Amino acid sequence: MVDVKTSKALSWILRHGAEREGLTVLSDGWVAVQDVLKQPNFRKVSLDDLKQIVAKCPKQRFSLKDEDGQFYIKANQGHSMQINDTSLEEITSDSELSEVIHGTYHSHWGSIQKKGLSRMRRTHIHFAPGLPGDSGVVSGLRKSCQIYIYINLPRALQAGFKFYKSANNVILCAGNDEGYLPPEYFLKVVDKETGIV
Known part of the structure; x- marks a missing residue:
């Protein structure tokens, strides 16, 4: 069953x-x-x-x-085990995506604001190519998220960060050597309720 x-x-x-x-x-x-x-x-x-x-x-x-x-x-994504997923499609140009968004909660924002986004125990930080309900967004961003962090993809790619797309259209980035995508690669941050952070 x-x-x-x-x-x-x-x-x-x-x-x-x-x-x-x-x-x-x-x-x-x-x-x-x-x-x-x-x-x-x-x-x-x-x-x-x-x-x-x-x-x-x-x-x-x-x-x-x-x-x-x-x-x-x-x-399709979300591993903490080290794997070499050859099905991931590398994103080589910012023209491939109009938006790259990470969703989070007020309780995490203070730490994210200082250190950036962390992959934590997983192999990648997860992003969505839009907001919940947008076309093509099936995973990568929970509807319950309170804060949306938009990524400056051109700047991050230029700095050498690698981004990939999974089979279910989740955008993935391993971050830097410490597993972080620092705040200088945030384009804008939006509170879902107030529109302000």
């Missing part, structure tokens, strides 16, 4: 826990479905259930592939 709990468990294992649980993770993040289904949280889950989760996930978090009858599944 497919439910939110199963989808969340799948997200956790594919983004963070596969290696810890003894699963083989291919260099680009793919994990054999048969190995996932042997895990305690997935014993009542079938391949058809996983296909349904992948197809119906509103944020398009997962990809599934069939290689000669052997199915593999991966998270």
